[in-house]
Amino acid sequence: DTGVSQNPRHKITKRGQNVTFRCDPISEHNRLYWYRQTLGQGPEFLTYFQNEAQLEKSRLLSDRFSAERPKGSFSTLEIQRTEQGDSAMYLCASSFDSLQPQHFGDGTRLSIL
Amino acid sequence: AQSVSQHNHHVILSEAASLELGCNYSYGGTVNLFWYVQYPGQHLQLLLKYFSGDPLVKGIKGFEAEFIKSKFSFNLRKPSVQWSDTAEYFCAVNKNTGNQFYFGTGTSLTVIP
Numbered sequence: 067d068t069g070v071s072q073n074p075r076h077k078i079t080k081r082g083q084n085v086t087f088r089c090d091p092i093s094e095h096n097r098l099y100w101y102r103q104t105l106g107q108g109p110e111f112l113t114y115f116q117n118e119a120q121l122e123k124s125r126l127l128s129d130r131f132s133a134e135r136p137k138g139s140f141s142t143l144e145i146q147r148t149e150q151g152d153s154a155m156y157l158c159a160s161s162f163d164s165l166q167p168q169h170f171g172d173g174t175r176l177s178i179l
Numbered sequence: 180a181q182s183v184s185q186h187n188h189h190v191i192l193s194e195a196a197s198l199e200l201g202c203n204y205s206y207g208g209t210v211n212l213f214w215y216v217q218y219p220g221q222h223l224q225l226l227l228k229y230f231s232g233d234p235l236v237k238g239i240k241g242f243e244a245e246f247i248k249s250k251f252s253f254n255l256r257k258p259s260v261q262w263s264d265t266a267e268y269f270c271a272v273n274k275n276t277g278n279q280f281y282f283g284t285g286t287s288l289t290v291i292p
Binding site for chain 1: 230280285
């Protein structure tokens with residue numbers, strides 16, 4: 067169990083630029099979740115995959131956000147035309163199934179200049 | 180809308196003191212309940228979980244939590260805290276029929292040696 071890996075750890079970009087984050091879940095885990103966490107708040111659910119299928123998306127996920135998990139393994143989260151309000155920690159978690167606990171990565175901190 | 184409330188935002192205790200952190204949720208149906216901990220510089224880790232059965236659940240490091248359905252609560256307890264318990268604690272709820280997880284805003288615990 068090598069844990070959930072997220073890259074990069076920190077991304078600094080100018081407003082209006084596109085950014086992409088990567089998450090490598092624990093290898094046998096079918097479920098993959100993306101969350102966003104801002105200062106003083108708990109993680110907010112963004113979206114969830116069962117293998118390669120994206121099964122749920124939060125209303126928080128605007129049209130500028132897109133997530134993929136093309137082969138049911140790693141996942142990417144892309145934010146287009148970044149805005150100041152996108153500054154946050156983006157967390158990825160994975161689990162074997164709905165009854166098993168989620169394992170979280172260290173997150174990618176996005177800073178918008 | 181689904182919500183999870185953690186009323187204690189910051190708790191400061193001396194070592195050996197007893198701990199109780201409150202968690203209340205708003206969903207009326209069947210839920211799964213979790214407490215996660217985030218130690219300084221580390222990722223979120225599961226402390227304990229409740230799915231069904233005995234409403235008093237025991238987790239790692241001497242923590243326990245009690246599910247009181249009538250009060251929509253899942254409070255976390257530890258009889259005697261240690262300095263190493265200094266961390267951020269998050270309560271989370273997952274509806275039994277869904278895949279979205281809802282986290283509280285977190286409680287920061289500082290234990291003074």
